[in-house]
Amino acid sequence: PPILDLAVVAGDGIGTEVVEQGLLVLEQALHGTGTTVRTTDFDLGARRWHTTGQTLTDEDLAAIRTHHAILLGAIGDPTVPSGVLERGLLLKLRFALDHYVNLRPGKLFPGVRSPLANPGDVDFVVVREGTEGPYVGNGGAIRVGTPAEVANEVSVNTAFGVERVVRDAFARAAARPRKKLTLVHKHNVLVHAGHLWRRTVEAVNAEFPDVTVDYLHVDAATIFLVTDPARFDVIVTDNLFGDILTDLAAAITGGIGLAASANINPDRTAPSMFEPVHGSAPDIAGQGKADPTATVLSVAMLLDHVGLPDAARAVEGAVAADLAERGAAERVRSTAEVGKDLAARVAG
Amino acid sequence: PPILDLAVVAGDGIGTEVVEQGLLVLEQALHGTGTTVRTTDFDLGARRWHTTGQTLTDEDLAAIRTHHAILLGAIGDPTVPSGVLERGLLLKLRFALDHYVNLRPGKLFPGVRSPLANPGDVDFVVVREGTEGPYVGNGGAIRVGTPAEVANEVSVNTAFGVERVVRDAFARAAARPRKKLTLVHKHNVLVHAGHLWRRTVEAVNAEFPDVTVDYLHVDAATIFLVTDPARFDVIVTDNLFGDILTDLAAAITGGIGLAASANINPDRTAPSMFEPVHGSAPDIAGQGKADPTATVLSVAMLLDHVGLPDAARAVEGAVAADLAERGAAERVRSTAEVGKDLAARVAG
Ligand SMILES: CC(C)[C@H](C(=O)O)[C@@H](O)C(=O)O
Numbered sequence A, B: 001p002p003i004l005d006l007a008v009v010a011g012d013g014i015g016t017e018v019v020e021q022g023l024l025v026l027e028q029a030l031h032g033t034g035t036t037v038r039t040t041d042f043d044l045g046a047r048r049w050h051t052t053g054q055t056l057t058d059e060d061l062a063a064i065r066t067h068h069a070i071l072l073g074a075i076g077d078p079t080v081p082s083g084v085l086e087r088g089l090l091l092k093l094r095f096a097l098d099h100y101v102n103l104r105p106g107k108l109f110p111g112v113r114s115p116l117a118n119p120g121d122v123d124f125v126v127v128r129e130g131t132e133g134p135y136v137g138n139g140g141a142i143r144v145g146t147p148a149e150v151a152n153e154v155s156v157n158t159a160f161g162v163e164r165v166v167r168d169a170f171a172r173a174a175a176r177p178r179k180k181l182t183l184v185h186k187h188n189v190l191v192h193a194g195h196l197w198r199r200t201v202e203a204v205n206a207e208f209p210d211v212t213v214d215y216l217h218v219d220a221a222t223i224f225l226v227t228d229p230a231r232f233d234v235i236v237t238d239n240l241f242g243d244i245l246t247d248l249a250a251a252i253t254g255g256i257g258l259a260a261s262a263n264i265n266p267d268r269t270a271p272s273m274f275e276p277v278h279g280s281a282p283d284i285a286g287q288g289k290a291d292p293t294a295t296v297l298s299v300a301m302l303l304d305h306v307g308l309p310d311a312a313r314a315v316e317g318a319v320a321a322d323l324a325e326r327g328a329a330e331r332v333r334s335t336a337e338v339g340k341d342l343a344a345r346v347a348g
């Protein structure tokens, strides 16, 4: 598009700081593409909730929908009761905008130190389902605060929801050199949901005969992520298992300071949302210490999504070059310095 | 007790092989304690199911109940549909015998290689709830096999169930030098169950004022398990999160070949059950390749539980000495050789 209408939800804590640098790099990457970005800031998060009691109104949502994409920094603050902003804002965006593909690459860039002694060549992507599972918010509790309290959480899984994300994952696997898909679940215990996932993967495999499929229980998957992460190509899994595995994936590939993500609506019935995997990190907020790299890599995913793959590759290349030289750096750079350096590399 | 009545469920795959060595070491450890072991073998698992269609009958359960403890090898076989033996036998034992404390140490023994470059001094224990959460089997599905299928899984959490396991975890933390307890959950998403866990930990903390408490979301906990596992002392968590974290814990401390566990009924209304964390490993079954060390360490937990701490320490000491020398070993030993060596060390 000649104009890329971008909804910006900087959010809480370090969200503002990293988004600023993400936008700087985005503008630089758009240079010469014929596309310019037009941003709308949305005041959402802890401040808004404290002053108005609102998390995300119907009006906010309607306004966000008019954009091509969303760039999100981070949501969450210790001054807000747990769950209020997560359920009322972040997850509400993912669910309302039907972000059923939550895409999270696990890539160890050359020069980046992993906590693993021998990580090998790690380059996989997790396709985390984004609109079902234990995240649906269908739980409840009775007799709260009494010795007879019962608190239930319900994981809802539908053929509709599982099939569409599984098909997306197969398509991604088919487009990659290794063409490997690993389903992660726990079908020996969660038999109903697990068997739905398993049957669906088997059925959709017929449409992608050149993709090799295997299966791991979620507990075993965590083992392989630390003993042999290079074995993974595309992982498809449910919302909660995906949440857990992608933080672990981030840890083994250099930390959540580098982990990008995309909440994608593949049918394009609503804007997709790009956000670093890390949270608002209140402990370091406002100090210019946050690494904006995860946000910048999320910007690359955004560029891919809006049909500008060359610009996306330029941003990724800038990050790769920057990471390769970090080990030799004399000192730790500020958030703004990293952003400036990355923008300069994109320009250069 | 002068006679220790032990129910033996060797089970499937490598279960038989490792249990044989576990019993050898157990007998050696009992020498001179005034206690002798009397074992009853229970034919449970894949073979029994194939020949009779039974997993665990009321009669089996009644017979098992008459014992002081259970030693279990492994349950599960690829020839049996997923979930049948897990739900019908292994989990049925844990639930029926009210094993609400599933205790899983994460200890990196000197000489053991971790996949982590700098693991540090890792010595924690996970107290995994064993009778609630998503393991209750209260899920269900409708319109199975059609495009309109819905498959639900229900996590049930009660004040009764959470409080008793949290209290047990606090008592364990209070008895350890560091006196630290970490609650792991996901209360920003699973708000009902998560808040029950959180409130319960806060309330029980009043009874154990010298225990320091912190909290991690399950996704963040996986990060710390690979970046700083030495920070953990006692972790208390729900059944499913505990399943995931303890496989990861096993991986970073040398693999599931070394990971012991105890399914404890602290009220002693039924026998507790001791089992290696690893499964039946059909790929190496019958080849004498399985490492019986996890079973032997589970035997040490059994000895502690039946009031023979000196014998337990002797078994642990034998394992520690054996592991310390493994690196220098000329060749890989068979299952029976490891068992024989460990028994000899206990004797010596
Ligand atoms: C903040 C939280 C609700 C969120 C999630 O659980 O999805 C985060 O952990 C993530 O992975 O994006």
Ligand SMILES: CC(C)[C@H](C(=O)O)[C@@H](O)C(=O)O
Pocket (backbone or CB within 6 Å): A188, A189, A219, B076, B086, B090, B091, B243, B277, B279
């Ligand atoms: C086999 C399976 C049912 C079991 C579990 O999930 O509890 C296993 O993974 C374990 O951790 O003991």
